[in-house]
Amino acid sequence: MATNITWHHNLTHDERKQLVKQNGATLWFTGLSASGKSTVACALERKLLEQEIQSYRLDGDNIRFGLNKDLGFSEHDRNENIRRISEVSKLFADSCVISLASFISPYKKDRDAARKLHEEAKLPFIEVYVDVPLSVAEERDPKGLYKKAREGLIKNFTGIDDPYEAPENPEIHLNTHEQSVEQCVDFIIAYLKKEKIVV
Template sequence: MATNITWHHNLTHDERKELVKQNGATLWFTGLSASGKSTVACALEQKLLQEGIQSYRLDGDNVRFGLNKDLGFSEKDRNENIRRISEVSKLFADSCVISLTSFISPYRADRDAARKLHEEANLPFVEVFVDVPLAVAEQRDPKGLYKKAREGLIKNFTGIDDPYEAPEHPEIHLNTHEQSVEECVSTIVAYLKQKQIVA
């Protein structure tokens, strides 16, 4: 634990909202590999930016090229991966950016901790469950990861030899084997407008 540190205050979140004319929030996309998390998050990011709403996507693969390149896929490393992303997405939300986090985040306790972190800072947190049957995810398998996991070439793979704990009460529940990307984006935007997170 770091010592001899001080949080330097500047603008309050409400003051920042007034200046940038936008609210911040974190949309936490969770689901199996190949469920469509990143596909939907990418389309949503484009939609929000086209409407002049600042947003930024934090992707499970992308952050492992830099911020989390020292982490593997053990349960301990997965926990730390999500802890770091929770803190980063909270900073984005506090800066009045819509943060779109796209992570398998298989453990309910880790997602609950991310939610609590945002709630304690009075920042909106929206859990988006990108749901798809395992058989469909395996059939899609765009990176060939399920095939490798079935062959024993990848260990600790969620859905095969590691568990996925589905959200019990997500704010948004998408079924990407039944809904198009456009339908998923429309569902999310409608929710954000209903909750007055975006205008």
């Protein structure tokens, strides 16, 4: 636990918002592996940037190459993975960037903690549930992970031998087996406009 530290800031959040002419927020994409989280988040990031809306995608795999490379996939390590990303995404949102956090994040308590962290900072937190039946995720299986999990080669795999606790009241609920990527992106942007996060 760090002691003798002080939070330093030069600008208030409202001052920064006026200067960069944009709101910050965190969109938290959660769902099974192969549900389409990263695919939708990538397409959304591109569309936002094309509209000159600053955004950045924090992807589950990418983060484990650096910031979280010391973490495995036990429940404890998954908790710590999401805790760290919650803090990083909050910093992005505070800087008036739209953070697109794409993580399986299977445990409700971890997602609730991420939400609380943003709410305490008065920053928008939008849970995006990327929903597909397990059978569809297994059929897609672009990395071959479900096959390995079924063969016992991967332990603690979400949806197979570890649980996925689906969101009960997400702000956005996508069904990627029924909606195209473009439809999902348009749906999210419409929500962001309605909430006045983007114009």
